[in-house]
Amino acid sequence: MLILRPQNTAQSLATRCRPITFDAFLYVYKVSFGYYAQSVSFNYTDGQISTISLSLPLSDLDEEKRDVRIFSVDSSNSVYTDIFNNGGIQYNSDDWLQALGEMDTAEEIKEIFRGSMLVTDQTDLNKYKVYGN
Secondary structure, eight states: OEEEOSOSSOBOOOEEOOOOOSSEEEEEEEETTEEEEEEEEEEEETTEEEEEEBOOOOTTOTTEEEEEEEEEEOTTOHHHHHHHHTTOEEEEHHHHHHHHHHHHHTTOEEEEEEEEEEEOOOSOGGGGOOSOO
8 A cells, every 4th residue: 555645745655566668657546536647757676666756636635545556658658648748637437448448559558556545644654554564
């Protein structure tokens, strides 16, 4: 689980993921009626993402858990470029499936992480460490 603060400024986090073959990344999380996609940058070494630089609209999500997917994509893809240029895009479910389908058909996308994030202002994060570490 990724644990984030309810703020709109950039945050850093680390997690393991599948090997990356492309050069750009989409950070996608479930919202009430669809998905919010944001282009983000990573440092990646030996199967571990570190220092993800993301600036997401999280200030209204205190103490909410959300499903998260991270995709590695080809930065020349028009969907990625549109998301990047607009600072994130909200899709309804059908639109997001269509966008994923277009990128997958063109072999311009690979899912590298699927999990959840908790947006919280708690200072004792140890209680969220369910899986060790």
